[in-house]
Amino acid sequence: MNAWIVHERGQGSLKLPNMSHPSSSSASHGWLIANLLAQISFGLLAMTVCLPSMPSWGATFGASQAMVQLTFSAYLATYGALQLVYGPLSDRHGRRPVLLFGVALAGVGSVLAALAPSLDVLILARALQGAGSAAGMVVGRSSVQHLFEGGERTRVMAYIGMTLGLCPPTATLIGGQLQVHVGWQANFVLMALLSVVLFVAAWRGLPTSHQSTHKEKHWLVDMGQAYARLARERAFWLYVVMLATTTATFYVFLAGAPLVLGSYGVGPEGIGWYIMAIPLAYILGNYLTSHWVHTRGERRMMGLGLVAALSSLTLLLALGMAGWHSPLAFALPLLLLGLGHGFLNPPALAGTVGVVPALAGSAAAVAGLMQQLMGAAGGYVVGLVSHQGTVNLGWLMLAFTLCSALAFALLQRR
Secondary structure (H helix, E strand, C coil): CCCEEEEEECCEEEEEECCCCHHHHHHHHHHHHHHHHHHHHHHHHHHHCCHHHHHHHHHHHCCCHHHHHHHHHHHHHHHHHHHHHHHHHHHHHCHHHHHHHHHHHHHHHHHHHHCCCCHHHHHHHHHHHHHHHHHHHHHHHHHHHHHCCHHHHHHHHHHHHHHHHHHHHHHHHHHHHHHHHCCCHHHHHHHHHHHHHHHHHHHHHCCCCCCCCCCCCCHHHHHHHHHHHHHCCHHHHHHHHHHHHHHHHHHHHHHHHHHHHHHCCCCHHHHHHHHCHHHHHHHHHHHHHHHHHHHHCHHHHHHHHHHHHHHHHHHHHHHHHCCCCCHHHHHHHHHHHHHHHHHHHHHHHHHHHHCCHHHHHHHHHHHHHHHHHHHHHHHHHHCCCCCCCCHHHHHHHHHHHHHHHHHHHHHHHC
């Protein structure tokens, strides 16, 4: 990465392209963004690529489906918890060393999963996979803070949103084909090979970031002080609330959509077509944000996103209360919700890591964990009410969206 030069700013560092060689700089810039997108996406790919194989593991290992589900739960648990560790460590020791360790650990977990002789070993392997994959999400997001500025930072966050929106359907499609034609182990072999590629890409393609100058403290003390520092930043928590409640809204949709569509007579083979409404619109929203943020600004994009989301859910509830009980009356209004989330999330993500730039890793870790925790809470509350139609689901989604709107209003007052 000779085309990159470093400018120190406070405790952090910013890498800007050396404009003395424009074509080389442009190519390096593009490869850097692609590298970061790949590192961030790895965890979501590893999480979902084996989902089509999971129904067969009960028979393969002679275990109950509840035990099989532990393979997924183990991944999620370590994927969320280790983000809290990687964040401060990356602030202390630099982004690249932490990322290299995480990718290597995920590769070991993938190999162990491919060779697993029992379900217990597979659960352990998935836990290692999640623990390693967490580094890519934290380091990738925090690196955006130190490598880009202003609207460019939000634009890269929009690219991240588009990429993450494509990951689940792409991974499940690939995983299903490998399951049918090769076997379930092939999914983990693919992830192991990808981890090798990403390790080399991180080693050769990512610039060295800053390291903390306060290493005389124990790393646990440093970690505690980092999170204590973020806890005092009101703006940081408002950004986190917006991200977490937006994620919860989406998880409510994912958990409740099959129930609502089932009440309309849509079978398992057709549910996926309607569920794609929000992810596809979300990708479009991220794309538009990447082009509009320079002229409209981050706060305006967030405001537009909330207006779109609230309008979507108001329309959904109005149609449900008016007796329009059909799959299209459910899916079409939610296109606007996905678009709104695509406007809102990139600047909110940029905001979380930008409040205290020197603690971008810690900030990304807290945001990632809170998104998962609030998303899990959203999925849980769906089971507390019936869903014969869209009304109850619409109210739940609206409640979380109103929390996002309140956080945005408080942020605007600052």
